[in-house]
Amino acid sequence: MxxxxxxxxxxxxxxxxxxxxQRLDQEPRGCDVAVVLGSHDLGVATTAADLYRRGFFPRMVISGANSPSTLARFPRGEAVHYREHVLGRGVPDAAILMETRATNTGENLRHSRALLADAGITVRSVMLVSKPYMERRAHATTRRVWPEVDTVSASARTxxxxxxxxxxxxxxxxxxxxxxxxxxxxxxxxxxxxxxxxxxxxxxxxxxxxxxxxxxxxxxxxxxxx
Known part of the structure; x- marks a missing residue:
């Protein structure tokens, strides 16, 4: 095709x-947690690490298994490669939760929500860290599957x-x-x-x-x- x-x-x-x-161009603000949406773009992990170091959230869930477009780039899974990247950029392991099953955005959010609940972490606000052109879709998906949280979208400023x-x-x-x-x-x-x-x-x-x-x-x- x-x-x-x-x-x-x-x-x-x-x-x-x-x-x-597709970009919402929202200003980052303090949130309870970030959900880092896995993809083919390792720059998403770079953005998440930078926002963590700037103090916008105390912990992050890195979510993602693989899709056809990421298997060659991240053979051990999106979340695994993202985690290694943010660790290398100064994010402590204690601030990272891993979600390694999701294969689409809805699953990213549902599985992350369940993981945080199982960990006893109260979440009222979420920073959605994604590819720049995915901000709008991530927002719309969250409003459907996790409507009770306040969200702000974040991506590389480029x-x-x-x-x-x-x-x-x-x-x-x-x-x-x-x-x-x-x-x-x-x-x-x-x-x-x-x-x-x-x-x-x-x-x-x-x-x-x-x-x-x-x-x-x-x-x-x-x-x-x-």
Missing amino acids: GANAELTEEVRQRARIVWDY GFDEYLGSVGDDRLVMDTMVGDLQRVMEYPARGFAVPQEVPDRVREAYAYLVAAGYDGHLITPDPPVP
């Missing part, structure tokens, strides 16, 4: 529209073009970002997230990028009921 997609300047313009929409360079795989970023927007639009009807307004210009950018071949992370329609 999408083998001939080319990252032209027109594609970049549409991609920046999607990027800007622009779209700089982010592409930091990951080093333009196609992976583009496919995943387009797929995340599709989930923002479609998951509320499936009961996985709360609905959010999606402006026409964002929908138009999404349609353009899919037509341009950035379809490698799209979900398929639900199968018909027999």
